[in-house]
Amino acid sequence: MEQESFGVYIRRLREEKNLPLRKVAAQLDIDTSTLSKVERGERPISIDYLKPLSQILNEDYKELQIKFLVDSVNSNYGKLEYLIEGLDEVINQLKKKKQ
Numbered sequence: 001m002e003q004e005s006f007g008v009y010i011r012r013l014r015e016e017k018n019l020p021l022r023k024v025a026a027q028l029d030i031d032t033s034t035l036s037k038v039e040r041g042e043r044p045i046s047i048d049y050l051k052p053l054s055q056i057l058n059e060d061y062k063e064l065q066i067k068f069l070v071d072s073v074n075s076n077y078g079k080l081e082y083l084i085e086g087l088d089e090v091i092n093q094l095k096k097k098k099q
Contacts, residue, residue, distance in 0.1 A: 006071035011039040013057045027056050044072070 004012070014024055025035040027050055037043035045053075050068055054061040077083050 003070070003074065005041050005075075006068050007039040007041040009067050009071075010045075010053070010057070013059060015040075017057060019056070024053075024056055028052055047061070 005052065014021070018096065021035055021039075022032045025032040028035065030049070037046045045068070047068070050065055051061055052063045053059075057064075073083075073087070077086075
């Protein structure tokens with residue numbers, strides 16, 4: 001089974017809650033066409049919109065952020081031969097920063 005893209009995920013949540021595209025776009029203060037492109041996977045969404053989007057859709061912010069990260073990494077770096085090793089190094093560096 002193919003992983004649901006972030007845009008499709010957002011559209012599914014919005015539609016399940018019967019929220020019109022134009023109302024969600026207005027609450028995010030972006031054009032309807034911009035949000036439509038995000039939902040179709042034609043344009044990435046800025047991370048600045050994740051928290052407001054989670055509030056509008058009444059979804060857990062952590063879950064939304066994880067879905068965003070998974071989709072972003074898969075779409076941008078999923079074909080790299082050493083992706084797992086690179087991600088392991090990123091995790092190690094992040095852990096060091098938190099100490």
